[in-house]
Amino acid sequence: EIVPAWVLMHSPYTLARCTQKMLSRRNAVHHEHYASWPVTDRKDLLIQVFKARHALRNVVFNGKKEWYNVAGNESSELGRLKLSEKSRKHAIQAYSDFLQRSALLALLEWLEADPTALVILDLLRQTAEQRDEIEDSVVPPAPSDGDEEDYVPTWPELPWMVEDLEDDTLHFQLFILVTEFGLFLQEDEENNGDIIVSNDPDIDKKLNKLLHKVLIQLNDNYLRNVKISKLRDDVRGEGTIPDYDVSHVSAELHKVVTQLEKQLDEIFDRVEAVVHERIELSNMEAGKYDEV
Numbered sequence: 001e002i003v004p005a006w007v008l009m010h011s012p013y014t015l016a017r018c019t020q021k022m023l024s025r026r027n028a029v030h031h032e033h034y035a036s037w038p039v040t041d042r043k044d045l046l047i048q049v050f051k052a053r054h055a056l057r058n059v060v061f062n063g064k065k066e067w068y069n070v071a072g073n074e075s076s077e078l079g080r081l082k083l084s085e086k087s088r089k090h091a092i093q094a095y096s097d098f099l100q101r102s103a104l105l106a107l108l109e110w111l112e113a114d115p116t117a118l119v120i121l122d123l124l125r126q127t128a129e130q131r132d133e134i135e136d137s138v139v140p141p142a143p144s145d146g147d148e149e150d151y152v153p154t155w156p157e158l159p160w161m162v163e164d165l166e167d168d169t170l171h172f173q174l175f176i177l178v179t180e181f182g183l184f185l186q187e188d189e190e191n192n193g194d195i196i197v198s199n200d201p202d203i204d205k206k207l208n209k210l211l212h213k214v215l216i217q218l219n220d221n222y223l224r225n226v227k228i229s230k231l232r233d234d235v236r237g238e239g240t241i242p243d244y245d246v247s248h249v250s251a252e253l254h255k256v257v258t259q260l261e262k263q264l265d266e267i268f269d270r271v272e273a274v275v276h277e278r279i280e281l282s283n284m285e286a287g288k289y290d291e292v
Contacts, residue, residue, distance in 0.1 A: 002083055004056060004091035008098055012222065013229035017256045043169040046102060046176070047138050053095035054139050056088050096180070097218055103176035104215040106169075107207065108270060115277045121203060127174040128184040128197045134175045181210060208278055211271045219264045226260055227251050 007014060083091075110120045127134070177183055183203065188196045200206070230251035237244040251257055 001087070003087050004052060004083065005094035008094040009090060009225075010232075011229050012225045013227075013233065013256065016226050016260055020256055020259060043172045046099060046169070046172055049095050049098055050176075051139055053092055053099070056083075056092050056095070059083070059088060097221065099176050100180050100214065101218045101222065103173045103180065104210055104218065105267075106173040107177060108211055108215065108267070108274065111207065111211070111274050111278065112270065115274060115281055117204065117207060117278070123174055124178060125184050125197070127171070128178045131175060131178055131185075134172075135179070138172075177210075181206070181214075204278065204282060208275045212275050216268060216271060219267060223257075223260060223264055227257055230254055230257060 003009075107120075111117055114120065178185065183206065184197050184200055185195050186198045186200075188194045234244070234248065234251060237248060249255070
């Protein structure tokens with residue numbers, strides 16, 4: 001049995017700690033090219049998570065109660081394995097939270113740079129029109145039974161070895177926003193419920209809600225899971241290492257946790273500011289039409 005997304009679900013403290021260590025300890029000039037890449041801002045890793053979730057959503061029941069084999073073993077991140085239904089559902093949720101949080105943090109930056117969202121809305125609409133082609137390029141067809149024995153795992157390229165990484169990541173985060181939250185998409189009731197691209201008069205309100213509700217909730221969940229992860233480590237440590245509490249700081253006081261709390265508080269303030277600014281702009285625009 002394997003537990004996909006184990007680190008995201010059960011050890012997010014490790015990710016938070018490693019991220020802070022990379023940013024704080026490797027600040028010499030010759031480290032800059034690789035030490036300044038946040039985990040959530042890398043297209044290659046986002047794609048691996050997307051592919052892993054896709055594989056988990058397409059498992060094949062193998063005849064045993066609540067046990068599955070991954071369909072075609074097409075995801076190099078998962079390999080050849082069996083998993084329980086409980087682990088499958090939890091992993092899908094963990095991967096979804098990771099993808100959505102990355103895309104919404106990017107959306108926050110884009111709207112801070114341009115509160116009117118004119119450019120980003122145009123890009124989102126273009127992405128909605130190209131979503132099938134983008135997904136096909138990300139998730140290749142599963143290998144046939146005869147090809148499985150020759151399947152060779154692949155791994156993401158190092159970020160500093162990828163040209164135009166920021167632009168590539170931007171386009172994939174746009175794809176995540178469109179597909180995860182249905183931006184500019186709706187069911188075509190006249191054509192068997194097919195998903196089509198359409199104008200959305202409430203798109204600005206949707207973007208505000210995604211930041212104010214969804215991103216803040218994802219951040220709260222992430223912080224809670226980091227604290228639980230550190231607390232779990234402390235319980236194990238106290239049970240195995242003599243005088244563990246003498247040389248280790250408790251979860252609520254640990255620098256990684258307190259710094260993360262500060263970062264997420266800052267994100268909350270940024271969300272409040274940009275949503276307020278966008279509402280003010282919307283009210284001003286509505287006032288112009290009222291005057292006419």
